[in-house]
Amino acid sequence: MEKIIIDTDPGVDDAMAVLFACLSPNIELVGLTSIFGNVTTDIATRNALALLEMAGAEHIPVARGADRPLGQPAKAVAADVHGVEGFGDVPPMSPKAAPLDESAADFICRMVNTHPGEITLCPVGPFTNIALALRQDPGIAKKVKNVTVMGGSLEEGGNVTPHAEANIWQDPHAAREVFAADWPVTMVGLDVTHQVVCTPEHFAGLTDAAPKLGGFLNDAAQFYFAFHRKENGIRGCHMHDPTAVISIVRPDLFGCRDCALDVIVDGEKIGATVAATGQSGSPSKVCMDIEIDAVRDLFLDTIKTGF
Ligand code: BDR
Numbered sequence: 001m002e003k004i005i006i007d008t009d010p011g012v013d014d015a016m017a018v019l020f021a022c023l024s025p026n027i028e029l030v031g032l033t034s035i036f037g038n039v040t041t042d043i044a045t046r047n048a049l050a051l052l053e054m055a056g057a058e059h060i061p062v063a064r065g066a067d068r069p070l071g072q073p074a075k076a077v078a079a080d081v082h083g084v085e086g087f088g089d090v091p092p093m094s095p096k097a098a099p100l101d102e103s104a105a106d107f108i109c110r111m112v113n114t115h116p117g118e119i120t121l122c123p124v125g126p127f128t129n130i131a132l133a134l135r136q137d138p139g140i141a142k143k144v145k146n147v148t149v150m151g152g153s154l155e156e157g158g159n160v161t162p163h164a165e166a167n168i169w170q171d172p173h174a175a176r177e178v179f180a181a182d183w184p185v186t187m188v189g190l191d192v193t194h195q196v197v198c199t200p201e202h203f204a205g206l207t208d209a210a211p212k213l214g215g216f217l218n219d220a221a222q223f224y225f226a227f228h229r230k231e232n233g234i235r236g237c238h239m240h241d242p243t244a245v246i247s248i249v250r251p252d253l254f255g256c257r258d259c260a261l262d263v264i265v266d267g268e269k270i271g272a273t274v275a276a277t278g279q280s281g282s283p284s285k286v287c288m289d290i291e292i293d294a295v296r297d298l299f300l301d302t303i304k305t306g307f
């Protein structure tokens, strides 16, 4: 059983990742921490609580994260990709539970210190909360099991600029700190997530099998499909965030390259992830190959076990 904290900006594909984690028999979801990116931190916090309530998992805590990046003004949220409220055209929900009275960084430090060697941190939004936790308690670097990030791109180019992936571009300084630290990092970036596409038919099948959870994902995905059709000419959508979570429970489905990483924090290529030169941190594992069908089927089959 993998103990995971997902740091998230829900977000259509974030919703896929969180519901996958709730339903996977191999994951103990320790908590969610919220972050700006696809939506504001306020909306991300509300949406994180709503996803857990929808899944009947309101006992899982949510800690509110940072409102802005570490080293630059906040960028606009990605309303064109995920809708103004985060789940496409699905109307906003009003979850009953409240977030913890503890910041995301405090929660991450407390959980990692309580369960040394057991927790995988999985940021699927900008890495601000992870960098803040590390600044606050550098000792957590030796106590996390792994830091598995959705973000970046080594050879695939960017998705918000020709060079930058969205989660890195939103807070390049935080990403740089996370990659430079001496802890084990696995980067699940566009090199692999651009290889996995789910079609409208795949999502329609989710509604049939699991009307509430699958139906919600299918409804939310319609807006996301429209974005992919317009921007990428794809019939379907990429599965960025669930792919990162899947890599934690099924690392055998991925081929990785050892590479120390750095992030460009200014100029035309701001937000690009590049191979580091002369860096002291441990080399990251960068996912470059993926068993496409197996990853997609694991996602779909797991959601279908829902209700
Ligand atoms: C990442 O950016 C966000 O739009 C998605 O939720 C994902 O985390 C992909 O670049």
Ligand code: CA
Pocket: 008, 009, 010, 011, 013, 014, 038, 124, 125, 241
């Ligand atoms: Ca995300």
